[in-house]
Amino acid sequence: MESFNLNFHDAYMDGEYIYFSSLDFNGLFRLKRGEKYAEWLGQFPGEEAWSKGLHYKIVEYNRKLFFTPFFGHGIHIYDLEKKNFKFYSLHDKNIFSFSNAVESDGKIFLIPLNMHTPFMIYDINNESVRANVDFWLYIRKRFHLTEKHFIGGFGCVLVNQKIYITIVGLSIVICYDIQSGKICLKKIGFTPRGIHYFDGLFYFTVVNSYKIVIYDEKKDIAREVISEFENEEECPVLSILKYSDKLFLMPGGYHTEVMEISFLGEDVEVKSFPLMGVKFSVRYLNLYMNYLQEGSEILFLPKDGNGVLVFDLNQKTMKLYKVECDPLYAEQCYVLSKCEGAIQIEEKMGLKMYLKLFKYDLGRVYHNAGNENIGQKIFKMCKGEEHESYSDQCANRYR
DSSP states (O other): OOOOBOOOSOEEEETTEEEEEOSSSSOEEEEETTOSEEEEEEOOTTSOTTOOSOEEEEEEETTEEEEEESSBSEEEEEETTTOOEEEEESOSSOOBOEEEEEEETTEEEEEESSTTSOEEEEETTTTEEEEETHHHHHHHTTSOOOTTOBOOTTSEEEETTEEEEOOBTSSEEEEEETTTOOEEEEEOSSOEEEEEEETTEEEEEETTSOOEEEEETTTTEEEESSOOOTTOOSOOEEEEEEETTEEEEEEOTTOOEEEEEEEETTEEEEEEEEOOSOOOOSSOSOSEEEEEEETTEEEEEESSSSSEEEEETTTOOEEEEOOEEOTTTHHHHHHHHHOOSHHHHHHHHHHHHHHHHHHHHHHHHHHTOTTSOHHHHHHHHHHTSSOOOHHHHHHHHTO
């Protein structure tokens, strides 16, 4: 196999490199801007090789990347300088789903996807975590929650030491004070999906609508800046960003147009720009779930696309960059993406493919051995004293 497309929820840009966690299996990758093939940096410890959708959000703090779980058991930490992994387990058995994460004063506030996951706070310096059990209790005392209620990926924003949160399906905004831990809510006259904050004002996207609502908290005044369009479908707007006094609506669902909103006095001018070169499949509702902004460029990250799409906000030009696995490991990664358990790995991978992965891990161990004897290093690795790589986990699994 010569190529295998990589998909991911979030990414972190460090100079000319982009770091991301694979959506379709357990793997950390690094892509150099302008290049096609991503370098495989290793497997996240504490999770199965075939695990899918492990992470949703990446937080950087003091040159360390914190990968928060979406369908995982804990927080993974990758040190950009030491190039090693750490794992902080939240629970041995339970899967946790956080839709966002906010860092403030050395603490990461983990925003739960739904009522099945608690609101949690991870202290980076102490490497400890605590759950705020009052969060969901406060809401459930006032509203009847169902499986249809959730906090989306753009459903929170940090403003002046307070986290403002929207829950899809409820016409409210929750305010969580990160200093005191106090929770309050405000009822609003619409059903928001996402929340953003620009220049002292809150901007809301609305469920299944192109409507954008601007809210002035100090004056307690809300106004719509866009009326509804005809033939609206589910999730037309993923999120909002502001650039050069204009609003840009990022498309959600199967929509593939960026909408530019200009304010001309009391009038609003709307322009649309179709995203070119994208390719759909039918696996997910959303082609993109996230993006990065670098100056005037927006990098749309592929959840189910065929590469990173770069959209220039000034020139309104687009360019698609393929993101593929290193051909040396493309076949192995493809197999992992299709597997759901150890038996399938054993059936589909075979000895030859497994040895390729082992050769990769052995080379990595030798490179990092320093002055230590390589045999001693491998012995420690097999005992579990070193980071447990993919080949180590497979070897342990099939002994």
